[in-house]
Amino acid sequence: MLNDRSSLLSLLETRRSAKPRSLAGPGPGSEDLERILAIAARTPDHGKLHPWRFVVVDESQRDALACLLHEALSAEDESATAAHHKKEGEFAHYGGTLVVLVSAPVPNHKIPVWEQELSCGAAGMNLLLGAAALGYDGGWVTGWRTYSPRVTAAFCEPGERIAGFVFIGRTAAELDERPRPALDDVVRHWLAPS
Numbered sequence: 001m002l003n004d005r006s007s008l009l010s011l012l013e014t015r016r017s018a019k020p021r022s023l024a025g026p027g028p029g030s031e032d033l034e035r036i037l038a039i040a041a042r043t044p045d046h047g048k049l050h051p052w053r054f055v056v057v058d059e060s061q062r063d064a065l066a067c068l069l070h071e072a073l074s075a076e077d078e079s080a081t082a083a084h085h086k087k088e089g090e091f092a093h094y095g096g097t098l099v100v101l102v103s104a105p106v107p108n109h110k111i112p113v114w115e116q117e118l119s120c121g122a123a124g125m126n127l128l129l130g131a132a133a134l135g136y137d138g139g140w141v142t143g144w145r146t147y148s149p150r151v152t153a154a155f156c157e158p159g160e161r162i163a164g165f166v167f168i169g170r171t172a173a174e175l176d177e178r179p180r181p182a183l184d185d186v187v188r189h190w191l192a193p194s
Protein backbone atom coordinates (compact mmCIF):
# COMPACT_ATOMS: atom_id res chain seq x y z
CA MET A 1 0.00 0.00 0.00
CA LEU A 2 1.37 3.40 -0.94
CA ASN A 3 1.76 5.84 1.88
CA ASP A 4 4.33 8.39 0.77
CA ARG A 5 5.67 10.24 -2.22
CA SER A 6 8.70 8.01 -2.75
CA SER A 7 6.44 4.96 -2.86
CA LEU A 8 4.32 6.69 -5.46
CA LEU A 9 7.39 7.52 -7.55
CA SER A 10 8.68 3.99 -7.16
CA LEU A 11 5.34 2.59 -8.33
CA LEU A 12 5.27 4.87 -11.37
CA GLU A 13 8.91 4.13 -12.22
CA THR A 14 8.74 0.36 -11.84
CA ARG A 15 5.17 -0.77 -12.59
CA ARG A 16 5.02 -3.52 -15.18
CA SER A 17 2.22 -5.50 -16.74
CA ALA A 18 1.77 -9.15 -15.92
CA LYS A 19 0.88 -11.71 -18.55
CA PRO A 20 -2.72 -12.53 -17.70
CA ARG A 21 -2.11 -16.24 -18.33
CA SER A 22 0.48 -16.19 -15.55
CA LEU A 23 -1.85 -14.64 -12.97
CA ALA A 24 -3.15 -16.58 -10.04
CA GLY A 25 -6.01 -15.73 -7.76
CA PRO A 26 -7.29 -14.45 -5.63
CA GLY A 27 -8.00 -11.18 -7.35
CA PRO A 28 -9.05 -8.16 -5.32
CA GLY A 29 -11.96 -8.66 -2.93
CA SER A 30 -14.97 -6.38 -3.27
CA GLU A 31 -13.47 -3.58 -1.15
CA ASP A 32 -10.15 -3.48 -3.05
CA LEU A 33 -11.92 -3.86 -6.38
CA GLU A 34 -14.20 -0.91 -5.64
CA ARG A 35 -11.16 1.17 -4.75
CA ILE A 36 -9.34 0.16 -7.94
CA LEU A 37 -12.40 0.97 -10.05
CA ALA A 38 -12.80 4.34 -8.31
CA ILE A 39 -9.17 5.14 -9.17
CA ALA A 40 -9.78 4.06 -12.76
CA ALA A 41 -12.84 6.29 -12.98
CA ARG A 42 -10.78 9.26 -11.76
CA THR A 43 -9.56 9.90 -15.27
CA PRO A 44 -9.27 13.01 -17.44
CA ASP A 45 -12.46 13.21 -19.44
CA HIS A 46 -13.16 16.25 -21.63
CA GLY A 47 -16.82 17.16 -21.30
CA LYS A 48 -17.42 14.98 -18.21
CA LEU A 49 -18.91 12.28 -20.41
CA HIS A 50 -17.21 9.28 -18.75
CA PRO A 51 -17.20 7.59 -22.17
CA TRP A 52 -16.13 4.23 -20.76
CA ARG A 53 -17.48 1.54 -18.49
CA PHE A 54 -16.05 -1.33 -16.48
CA VAL A 55 -17.77 -4.69 -16.70
CA VAL A 56 -16.68 -7.09 -13.96
CA VAL A 57 -16.92 -10.75 -14.89
CA ASP A 58 -17.46 -12.55 -11.61
CA GLU A 59 -16.01 -15.98 -10.96
CA SER A 60 -19.51 -17.47 -11.29
CA GLN A 61 -19.68 -16.21 -14.90
CA ARG A 62 -16.37 -17.60 -16.15
CA ASP A 63 -17.89 -20.82 -17.53
CA ALA A 64 -20.49 -18.74 -19.38
CA LEU A 65 -17.70 -16.55 -20.76
CA ALA A 66 -15.94 -19.68 -22.04
CA CYS A 67 -19.19 -20.80 -23.76
CA LEU A 68 -19.55 -17.36 -25.36
CA LEU A 69 -15.97 -17.43 -26.66
CA HIS A 70 -16.37 -20.97 -28.05
CA GLU A 71 -19.63 -20.02 -29.80
CA ALA A 72 -18.16 -16.82 -31.23
CA LEU A 73 -15.01 -18.57 -32.40
CA SER A 74 -16.97 -21.36 -34.11
CA ALA A 75 -19.27 -18.88 -35.83
CA GLU A 76 -16.61 -16.36 -36.86
CA ASP A 77 -13.57 -18.44 -37.72
CA GLU A 78 -14.09 -21.52 -39.85
CA SER A 79 -10.43 -22.43 -39.53
CA ALA A 80 -10.44 -22.48 -35.71
CA THR A 81 -8.91 -25.68 -34.40
CA ALA A 82 -9.31 -27.56 -31.13
CA ALA A 83 -6.14 -25.81 -29.97
CA HIS A 84 -7.75 -22.41 -30.56
CA HIS A 85 -10.80 -23.47 -28.58
CA LYS A 86 -8.60 -24.78 -25.78
CA LYS A 87 -6.90 -21.38 -25.62
CA GLU A 88 -10.27 -19.62 -25.25
CA GLY A 89 -11.32 -21.97 -22.45
CA GLU A 90 -8.08 -21.13 -20.68
CA PHE A 91 -8.51 -17.40 -21.33
CA ALA A 92 -11.96 -17.42 -19.75
CA HIS A 93 -10.51 -19.04 -16.64
CA TYR A 94 -7.33 -17.00 -16.18
CA GLY A 95 -6.63 -16.30 -12.52
CA GLY A 96 -7.54 -13.10 -10.73
CA THR A 97 -10.43 -10.77 -11.41
CA LEU A 98 -11.51 -9.90 -14.93
CA VAL A 99 -12.64 -6.37 -15.75
CA VAL A 100 -13.75 -5.73 -19.33
CA LEU A 101 -13.03 -2.14 -20.31
CA VAL A 102 -15.74 -0.82 -22.63
CA SER A 103 -15.34 2.30 -24.75
CA ALA A 104 -18.71 4.07 -24.73
CA PRO A 105 -18.32 7.29 -26.72
CA VAL A 106 -21.20 9.73 -26.94
CA PRO A 107 -21.92 10.13 -30.67
CA ASN A 108 -22.55 13.49 -32.36
CA HIS A 109 -21.17 15.39 -29.40
CA LYS A 110 -19.01 18.47 -29.58
CA ILE A 111 -16.25 16.46 -27.90
CA PRO A 112 -14.75 14.42 -30.75
CA VAL A 113 -14.95 10.64 -30.43
CA TRP A 114 -11.14 10.54 -30.69
CA GLU A 115 -10.88 12.47 -27.41
CA GLN A 116 -13.43 10.20 -25.79
CA GLU A 117 -11.45 7.14 -26.88
CA LEU A 118 -8.27 8.67 -25.48
CA SER A 119 -10.08 9.05 -22.16
CA CYS A 120 -11.00 5.36 -22.29
CA GLY A 121 -7.34 4.44 -22.80
CA ALA A 122 -6.44 6.62 -19.83
CA ALA A 123 -9.06 4.84 -17.73
CA GLY A 124 -7.42 1.52 -18.68
CA MET A 125 -4.04 2.83 -17.59
CA ASN A 126 -5.50 4.03 -14.30
CA LEU A 127 -7.05 0.63 -13.79
CA LEU A 128 -3.57 -0.93 -14.01
CA LEU A 129 -2.11 1.77 -11.76
CA GLY A 130 -4.85 1.38 -9.16
CA ALA A 131 -4.33 -2.37 -9.13
CA ALA A 132 -0.56 -1.94 -8.73
CA ALA A 133 -1.02 0.61 -5.94
CA LEU A 134 -3.04 -1.93 -4.00
CA GLY A 135 -0.35 -4.57 -4.50
CA TYR A 136 -1.84 -6.52 -7.41
CA ASP A 137 -0.41 -7.42 -10.79
CA GLY A 138 -2.48 -6.67 -13.84
CA GLY A 139 -2.48 -7.25 -17.57
CA TRP A 140 -4.49 -5.73 -20.42
CA VAL A 141 -5.15 -7.96 -23.41
CA THR A 142 -7.22 -7.72 -26.55
CA GLY A 143 -7.03 -10.25 -29.39
CA TRP A 144 -9.76 -11.42 -31.77
CA ARG A 145 -12.38 -11.51 -29.00
CA THR A 146 -12.14 -7.74 -28.64
CA TYR A 147 -13.29 -7.32 -32.24
CA SER A 148 -15.74 -10.23 -32.38
CA PRO A 149 -19.29 -9.01 -33.12
CA ARG A 150 -20.75 -11.72 -30.85
CA VAL A 151 -18.46 -11.01 -27.91
CA THR A 152 -18.97 -7.27 -28.40
CA ALA A 153 -22.76 -7.73 -28.35
CA ALA A 154 -22.48 -9.63 -25.07
CA PHE A 155 -20.64 -6.78 -23.33
CA CYS A 156 -21.60 -3.61 -25.16
CA GLU A 157 -24.56 -1.48 -26.11
CA PRO A 158 -24.81 -0.43 -29.77
CA GLY A 159 -22.04 2.05 -30.62
CA GLU A 160 -19.76 0.80 -27.87
CA ARG A 161 -16.74 -1.45 -28.26
CA ILE A 162 -14.46 -3.51 -26.09
CA ALA A 163 -11.19 -1.71 -25.32
CA GLY A 164 -9.63 -4.64 -23.53
CA PHE A 165 -9.80 -7.44 -21.01
CA VAL A 166 -7.94 -6.47 -17.86
CA PHE A 167 -7.04 -9.28 -15.47
CA ILE A 168 -6.01 -8.35 -11.93
CA GLY A 169 -4.39 -10.93 -9.66
CA ARG A 170 -0.98 -11.96 -8.48
CA THR A 171 2.01 -13.57 -10.15
CA ALA A 172 4.23 -15.99 -8.31
CA ALA A 173 7.36 -14.96 -10.22
CA GLU A 174 9.02 -11.58 -10.49
CA LEU A 175 7.65 -9.73 -13.52
CA ASP A 176 10.02 -9.44 -16.48
CA GLU A 177 11.00 -5.93 -17.46
CA ARG A 178 10.68 -5.07 -21.12
CA PRO A 179 12.74 -2.63 -23.16
CA ARG A 180 11.51 0.94 -22.80
CA PRO A 181 11.92 3.53 -25.51
CA ALA A 182 14.95 5.79 -25.24
CA LEU A 183 13.65 9.23 -24.36
CA ASP A 184 15.57 10.64 -27.33
CA ASP A 185 13.34 8.53 -29.59
CA VAL A 186 10.08 9.81 -28.16
CA VAL A 187 10.81 13.33 -26.97
CA ARG A 188 11.26 16.34 -29.22
CA HIS A 189 11.60 20.01 -28.44
CA TRP A 190 9.40 21.85 -30.86
CA LEU A 191 11.03 24.45 -33.09
CA ALA A 192 8.86 27.06 -34.70
CA PRO A 193 8.74 26.61 -38.51
CA SER A 194 11.06 29.10 -40.16
Ligand SMILES: Cc1cc2nc3c(=O)[nH]c(=O)nc-3n(C[C@H](O)[C@H](O)[C@H](O)COP(=O)(O)O)c2cc1C
Nearest residue numbers: 015016017018019128139140141142143163164178
Ligand atom coordinates in the same frame (compact mmCIF):
# COMPACT_ATOMS: atom_id res chain seq x y z
C1 LIG B 1 -4.68 -1.61 -26.07
C2 LIG B 1 -3.76 -2.69 -25.60
C3 LIG B 1 -3.93 -3.99 -26.06
C4 LIG B 1 -3.09 -5.01 -25.65
N1 LIG B 1 -3.30 -6.28 -26.11
C5 LIG B 1 -2.47 -7.28 -25.72
C6 LIG B 1 -2.69 -8.61 -26.17
O1 LIG B 1 -3.64 -8.89 -26.89
N2 LIG B 1 -1.83 -9.57 -25.75
C7 LIG B 1 -0.78 -9.29 -24.93
O2 LIG B 1 -0.02 -10.20 -24.58
N3 LIG B 1 -0.58 -8.04 -24.46
C8 LIG B 1 -1.40 -7.04 -24.84
N4 LIG B 1 -1.20 -5.76 -24.36
C9 LIG B 1 -0.14 -5.53 -23.35
C10 LIG B 1 1.19 -5.29 -23.95
O3 LIG B 1 1.53 -6.23 -24.90
C11 LIG B 1 2.26 -5.33 -22.86
O4 LIG B 1 1.97 -6.27 -21.90
C12 LIG B 1 2.36 -4.00 -22.20
O5 LIG B 1 2.54 -3.01 -23.16
C13 LIG B 1 3.50 -4.02 -21.20
O6 LIG B 1 3.77 -2.70 -20.79
P1 LIG B 1 3.90 -2.30 -19.26
O7 LIG B 1 4.76 -3.33 -18.60
O8 LIG B 1 4.46 -0.93 -19.25
O9 LIG B 1 2.51 -2.30 -18.67
C14 LIG B 1 -2.03 -4.72 -24.75
C15 LIG B 1 -1.87 -3.41 -24.28
C16 LIG B 1 -2.71 -2.41 -24.69
C17 LIG B 1 -2.52 -1.01 -24.16
